Amino acid sequence: MESAVRMAGTLGPRAGWRAERCSIAAALEVIGARSSFLILREAFYGTSRFDDFARRAGISEPVTAARLRELVAHGLLEREPYREPGQLTRERYRLTRMGIELFPALAALLQWGDRWLEGVGGVELRHQECGERAGIELRCDAGHTVGPGELELAARRRDAPGARPATHDQKEAGDV
Amino acid sequence: MESAVRMAGTLGPRAGWRAERCSIAAALEVIGARSSFLILREAFYGTSRFDDFARRAGISEPVTAARLRELVAHGLLEREPYREPGQLTRERYRLTRMGIELFPALAALLQWGDRWLEGVGGVELRHQECGERAGIELRCDAGHTVGPGELELAARRRDAPGARPATHDQKEAGDV
DNA sequence: CCGTATCCACAACGATACTG
DNA sequence: CAGTATCGTTGTGGATACGG
Numbered sequence: 603m604e605s606a607v608r609m610a611g612t613l614g615p616r617a618g619w620r621a622e623r624c625s626i627a628a629a630l631e632v633i634g635a636r637s638s639f640l641i642l643r644e645a646f647y648g649t650s651r652f653d654d655f656a657r658r659a660g661i662s663e664p665v666t667a668a669r670l671r672e673l674v675a676h677g678l679l680e681r682e683p684y685r686e687p688g689q690l691t692r693e694r695y696r697l698t699r700m701g702i703e704l705f706p707a708l709a710a711l712l713q714w715g716d717r718w719l720e721g722v723g724g725v726e727l728r729h730q731e732c733g734e735r736a737g738i739e740l741r742c743d744a745g746h747t748v749g750p751g752e753l754e755l756a757a758r759r760r761d762a763p764g765a766r767p768a769t770h771d772q773k774e775a776g777d778v
Numbered sequence: 779m780e781s782a783v784r785m786a787g788t789l790g791p792r793a794g795w796r797a798e799r800c801s802i803a804a805a806l807e808v809i810g811a812r813s814s815f816l817i818l819r820e821a822f823y824g825t826s827r828f829d830d831f832a833r834r835a836g837i838s839e840p841v842t843a844a845r846l847r848e849l850v851a852h853g854l855l856e857r858e859p860y861r862e863p864g865q866l867t868r869e870r871y872r873l874t875r876m877g878i879e880l881f882p883a884l885a886a887l888l889q890w891g892d893r894w895l896e897g898v899g900g901v902e903l904r905h906q907e908c909g910e911r912a913g914i915e916l917r918c919d920a921g922h923t924v925g926p927g928e929l930e931l932a933a934r935r936r937d938a939p940g941a942r943p944a945t946h947d948q949k950e951a952g953d954v
Numbered sequence: 955c956c957g958t959a960t961c962c963a964c965a966a967c968g969a970t971a972c973t974g
Numbered sequence: 975c976a977g978t979a980t981c982g983t984t985g986t987g988g989a990t991a992c993g994g
Binding site: 842843869 | 956
């Protein structure tokens, strides 16, 4: 195969947008450091306190502090004071909606590592309500499962909404 | 919400596996560098030649060479001599199956950046065959769309196959 | 066109020690 | 418990120059 993604119309010739406007590059500006991924991983596992982040993610305190600060500044985490009875007031970090919606990216890496790398894995995701295994998938709005080779890259249409809403499916039946 | 992912049974107490066996950490060992992501992005866009990688991804030749070498060594790309009529034999880089299956991770970052970051985006994925917009989704084997908050993390069952199998069959032929 | 060699800058990170 | 301060090391990457 020559390429996993076919270029459509307007995009092919113009390559400059890649560096300037590429969402992937921009996302990497925010979470590009390895420790950012690991911090987020822990956040998804439910970690919320400073030293738990450091210990479980296996990174040093100074780095932990720097990453948490960045992630809060970028809006993926929020800091919140809390207090257990009889204890001092402490800080806790929680995922915002923006942070939560990054989960599919982590899940994709998890799935890929599980499938292709040796000696890792042994964990799986399940849908809480029905107990079935869950994972990420490429799908189109018509409901088809899409292989990576069946994709086409296109400039966004003017009538399309800002971005693909991440959580709820808005299915336009009738095609297919 | 306290955590995006609920821990199930055996996993909670044991946190050590995170560092040692975590597929995410292992994946980041392979593609953790920013330039690796950018190289892969270009590969998905169809780039196959050395200086196109360097120019389009916006990274210097030495770094390009280093990343390509790593990605080939890890099995995500393969090097292949080719020859256009009347030209010298040149090298070309192509995604392997292992590399192609990383696409969902890139797509997830793309979608997230598109949705949450300012001033980027304007590109969308479409299903080639039906023309509908495509994107990644969390789904369970029962067919439900799963919100990031409806997940549960569990140790893999013994009877389950190695990893979540890729959901499509890739056609391997079809060269330029 | 496809790289390598060399050098340099800076970011990322760990280790250690210390503070409120 | 939740950090900060300091230091040294390694990784990442740009610039430049050069060779197959």
